[in-house]
Amino acid sequence: MAVRLVKRCTCLLREAAHLAPAMAPTGRLRLARVAHKTLTSSATSPSSHFSGSLTELVEKEVFAPYPEKQEVDQLIEKATSPEELLELLGSGHHLDHNHAALIVIRLSRLLSEKPEDKASLIQDARFQKLLHLANSQITSVWHGTLVKLLRSLYALALPRDSKVLQSVEQEIRWRMRRLSYKHLAFLAESCATSMQKQYSQELLAELLMHLERRWTEIEDGRTLVAIMMKVGHLSESLMNRLEDKHILNRAQDTILPHLCNMLLAFARLNFRPEQEDQFFSLVHEKVGSALTGLEPALQVDVVWALCVLQQAREEDLRAVLCPEFHTQFLGVESPKDQSTFQKLLHINATAQLEHPEYTGPFLPASAVAPRPSVVDKKVTPLQKELQESLQGLLGSADRGSLEVATQYGWVLDAEVLLDADGQFLPLRDFVAPHLAQPAGSQPLPPGAKRLAFLRWEFPNFNSRSKDLLGRFVLARRHVLAAGFLVVDVPYYEWLELKSEWQKGAYLKDKMRKAVAEELAK
Numbered sequence: 097m098a099v100r101l102v103k104r105c106t107c108l109l110r111e112a113a114h115l116a117p118a119m120a121p122t123g124r125l126r127l128a129r130v131a132h133k134t135l136t137s138s139a140t141s142p143s144s145h146f147s148g149s150l151t152e153l154v155e156k157e158v159f160a161p162y163p164e165k166q167e168v169d170q171l172i173e174k175a176t177s178p179e180e181l182l183e184l185l186g187s188g189h190h191l192d193h194n195h196a197a198l199i200v201i202r203l204s205r206l207l208s209e210k211p212e213d214k215a216s217l218i219q220d221a222r223f224q225k226l227l228h229l230a231n232s233q234i235t236s237v238w239h240g241t242l243v244k245l246l247r248s249l250y251a252l253a254l255p256r257d258s259k260v261l262q263s264v265e266q267e268i269r270w271r272m273r274r275l276s277y278k279h280l281a282f283l284a285e286s287c288a289t290s291m292q293k294q295y296s297q298e299l300l301a302e303l304l305m306h307l308e309r310r311w312t313e314i315e316d317g318r319t320l321v322a323i324m325m326k327v328g329h330l331s332e333s334l335m336n337r338l339e340d341k342h343i344l345n346r347a348q349d350t351i352l353p354h355l356c357n358m359l360l361a362f363a364r365l366n367f368r369p370e371q372e373d374q375f376f377s378l379v380h381e382k383v384g385s386a387l388t389g390l391e392p393a394l395q396v397d398v399v400w401a402l403c404v405l406q407q408a409r410e411e412d413l414r415a416v417l418c419p420e421f422h423t424q425f426l427g428v429e430s431p432k433d434q435s436t437f438q439k440l441l442h443i444n445a446t447a448q449l450e451h452p453e454y455t456g457p458f459l460p461a462s463a464v465a466p467r468p469s470v471v472d473k474k475v476t477p478l479q480k481e482l483q484e485s486l487q488g489l490l491g492s493a494d495r496g497s498l499e500v501a502t503q504y505g506w507v508l509d510a511e512v513l514l515d516a517d518g519q520f521l522p523l524r525d526f527v528a529p530h531l532a533q534p535a536g537s538q539p540l541p542p543g544a545k546r547l548a549f550l551r552w553e554f555p556n557f558n559s560r561s562k563d564l565l566g567r568f569v570l571a572r573r574h575v576l577a578a579g580f581l582v583v584d585v586p587y588y589e590w591l592e593l594k595s596e597w598q599k600g601a602y603l604k605d606k607m608r609k610a611v612a613e614e615l616a617k
Contacts, residue, residue, distance in 0.1 A: 193236035204248035277313035363401035366566035441505030449577035466501030516543030
């Protein structure tokens, strides 16, 4: 700690001399005395004292006010190619403690839509020199620039063992107490996913801890929504703190776009605030009258979120299912529009299955027919193993179907039909109202049960919990409402099964339990 402290104060004095070369001797002496005094007192005090007093000193004496923009700042902002930025290294321009970081940030933005160029950039000797320069001055980089630098390094896909990347992560850990809550929220919003999947789990854990401890510093709905959406599912205690932020009062002062984002965050997590009735009354009051004025995709998002949370009203359903609205999403090709149309299918299913009083309009039959893209996805290990086990369990193809695409926008991993004695029935002989295209003609015999197998992968759950995310809660609800008994196959149970015999026995037991629970009702 003492060595680190000395290093920081050395940088402090060096940067002070650089930023204020014309400072009067007495001014320099005063700054040196203050720095020496802080160093002396901090060396014998807890680190918490250091993080407060020295930070205040740095901000007041060195970094505020910020120096005026130089020519190189304008060149960085106006650069339109990586080559322009890399040429600044040998152009004779003086690069201060922030410029190297700002160039990296600008490079990241320019390459955001050119992932194929990132690998060649990382190998460029000038880029490596730039990283070395940024690293050598890392303790002097401003807070806002530092958190943006980390986001940019993640976006540029630097290798996990990069010394510069590790240095920036460590510097942020050192400064965590001194970062404003908006800086922490920025890290959560822009870096948490990268930390969790590719980079520093330790930094993520520390970020979550500080977000939880300092939750009372949240001052706006935008920050609240961003944290809930990005990291709320990673920490139950943080989510509880955010709920304590008495959310209803915050929502009353939130502008409509932020309220919509809050609603989407709740739907994603399948989260309901403690004052649920008052909150959703406020949502209907604010969103209901303004729904048709929102951008079309956002209208669908909002109604879909209300469906997930079981708060959709007939007028909400009607607004997006009417032909005048939904025809703009029929036959779309872009991934974004296809995602919106998929949500329309879920809304249509909600209207059909959960709102018996709703009389229309609905999506046309031609629109709910499953598309090949719905089922033609990369097969996961769990999916492959489950299919193989189900094929062994069924024995013949007429006893069940795999990968059943329904008219509700959901794909069942498997479907079987059991008679009153628990024996398999030939599936294709009987009517199947859940399919978009008519199949079979015979009505189900008395006592027959239709079972749907649904696998739940790791990403389907709230992190570190066994609670499904809102999208998958909606799927399960719809399948139940369509007349199925659900056989859940979560990843954490399947991973414990080692042999094929165990897997087959597990599936049989699951089926028996599903039937027994239905009979017990």
